Amino acid sequence: MGFQLAIDCTDPDRLVPFWAAALDYRPQDPPQGHATWRDYYVSVGVPEEELGDGDCTDRLVDPAGAGPAIWFQVVPEKKTLKNRLHVDVMVGGGRSVPVAERRVRVDAKVAELVGLGATVLNRHDGEASDHYGVTMADPEGNEFCVV
Structure with a gap:
């Protein structure tokens, strides 16, 4: 299937x-x-x-x-509510990669996507949790994450 x-x-x-x-x-x-x-x-x-x-x-x-x-x-209607499903663009390399390196990789992809029409919605920088990611919206407003 x-x-x-x-x-x-x-x-x-x-x-x-x-x-x-x-x-x-x-x-x-x-x-x-x-x-x-x-x-x-x-x-x-x-x-x-x-x-x-x-x-x-x-x-x-x-x-x-x-x-x-x-x-x-x-579809005829524009997006009006938050997505119930979203795409994670996984460029950071996962938690086996130091968070400083993941941040560099994520930020580079974010800059590329902003250049293509995406918008940054929120940065998730959990110092205590060793996490870094960015929530974005594509050119039509669909949310996705770069991690």
Whole structure:
């Protein structure tokens, strides 16, 4: 049994490149026999007015094949409440790495993601707990953590 992670959004053209960079993923190729995702969606009956502009690339895959596929599902409403599920971007190396080094790694990724349109929401620097992480929001406001 497999699974994919579905993220509701209003603009996959904005989130696909962001999350590809955040997770070191790549856009998923369209199904065999189709030059673009737009061609595929039209072939299965999705009306043109629902497709917007562009080639409709709305899916990411892990090039190593280890992580789940991600689909950015277009929904009409904007995000209004806190996520009940979020992504942890794990770049720090875990607790076997000294917290000072984890902080350097996390802060470097945070700076990269801010440059791509993310926002810092909160820094978690528990000196007593040997923890460091940053809660952020992607360009559409979905919360995630860099740890």
